[in-house]
Amino acid sequence: MNLWRYFLGRLLGSLLVLFGVSILIFGVARLIPGDPARIALGPMATAEQVEMMRERLRLNEPVVVQYGEFVRDLFRGDLGISLYTKRPVTSDILSTLPATFELVIAAALIMTLIGVPLGIVAARYRNSGVDRAANLAALLGVVTPSFVWAIFLMLVFAFALDIFPIAGRVSRGAELPPTVTGLLILDSAIAGLWPTVFDALRHIVLPAFALAMGGLGTAARLTRANMSEVYDRQYIQLARAFAYTEREIAYKYALRPAMVPTLTILGLDFAIMLGNAFLVEMVFAWPGMARYGVEVIIRKDLNGIVGTVLVISAFFLIINMIIDIVVAYMNPRIRYRDQ
């Protein structure tokens, strides 16, 4: 199967994009007005101290040289020292990224596992009450920003009804597992700490839903639209003419062709969640990258900004690559394109 060749091609393309992004963000971070060294040291620092800092950050060298050294360091896993935390950017990101990633994965699962079936049901019973209700729910999800959902869900389910914890990733005093993946729920499950798994799940429900609502609406509407189109195709008529069951048509013979265009958009939604996660994390005091990301931008922490953006871009590309491969798997016309 030439799925592998396809995969290698996409990987190469992604690396190229990442290279472009690194140049762009590296340049932009240095174009923003203001002296990062001065901001880092504060107004009381002397000119000599600032000059020393500039020297340490290699800010006095030509940008091209700076970039070359940056790339060299990057290959050793070194993103430089953060001016804000004074620690290596790599370790800053590694300590906060898994929490964000866990949240985004949970949201993506909700988006897909609820949004897509909702769209299928709406398409199968087109123009029925179910369809209209699903459409309204989807619209509501799309037009309401994620932070509004966050506040709303928090008020209703954490504050008024008190079903879910109001904030944080895990209860104080919960037994924490050794870090394997950095994803708390997964790690706890590996360590067999089921009470912690349960507790963490309770914590992630509200922020994950808040983050997922927009994508969920898109997923439902897209699935419905693409399914409806497929339902009008002759091959669905043929399936009916040969006594396929309606259920098998809906969940297999219409779904698979319809998912091809849907998945591509869902991949983008997944990536958009990484950005939206910042606001949701703020509302739910989720210990993810949000606070760090905001702080490094405000403090013009060059290495912090470049590192954060690069990591998010890399994830964006990885997710898109995975989606592209799933799409290629589902759509043989992509798989066999070169034959």
Place this chain on the structure above:
Amino acid sequence: MNADPILTVEDLHLRIRQFEGEAHILNGVSLHLGAGERVALVGESGCGKSSTALIAMGLMNGGNMSIDGRVTLEGTDLLGLGERGWRNVRGRQISMVFQDPGAALNPVFTVGDQLVTAIRRGDPGTSRAEAHERAAEALRHVHIVDAERVLASYPFQLSGGLNQRILITMALVNRPRVVVADEPGSALDVTVQEQTLRLMKALTDEVGAAVLLITHNLGVVRTFAQRVYVMYSGTIVEEAETARLFEAPRHPYTQALLAAVPRLTGEGLPQPIPGQVPDYTDPPVGCRFQPRCPHARAACGNPPFAEPEPGHRVRCVLDFSG
């Protein structure tokens, strides 16, 4: 020849509510097929042929449609069937050959998957392996040599002619009593279309299935069908045995259709029929062909379906015999 008909359509009406008003698409269509008989239903695009076929397959069921009349298959009333009832009929007793082989097969599943599913839905006891074996056997039977490769292929990897043969195989693999063929091969070039019809003729003969061939081309009817129904604007306007129809067409519409068939011999170019199929929301009163008919006159009115000679029926007040 009129032993018990296997498929009968009686006084079929199809009305579709649209924004412009109610369209009366089928206006009392009646026809029947004898066991093993090949019958053609001929008419221009938009005259209701395909709607008739789709109703017979139970595939016409929009929320804005109303269907009246009777369709029976070996005594079973088809219009009264629910989804479950239809599943026992479709693919087993009545099946369909679709028009466009490029659109009728699902692009993201292999031919094998689709053929195997069709076999198993038509014959629920069959295992996957058995069905696969039968599918391969059926393909070899229609002169597809590398059946296994074809079964493992996706429709877009195969030629249109090959896909058409697969569609025919699919329609006949469960040995149905009736096959509805909606312009088979008309999306392909003429030679392939010719082969398609020849293959259908051979296979249906073998299985003993009756065929309802839907087409707009009277030319293909001549060698294929034993009897012909000519349809215009939602009604049958003429019915006759094929030879008789070509010899002495009685309805002006049939005559016009025949004049529109290109010929290799004789003089004169094919003659198009002026005008077009009328607006269904506001059809002409009486004979719907009247506005396009060269012989229209005040006496036309709403002619009955008369039978001027046995087996030859026509809906026209004029007598064009002889």
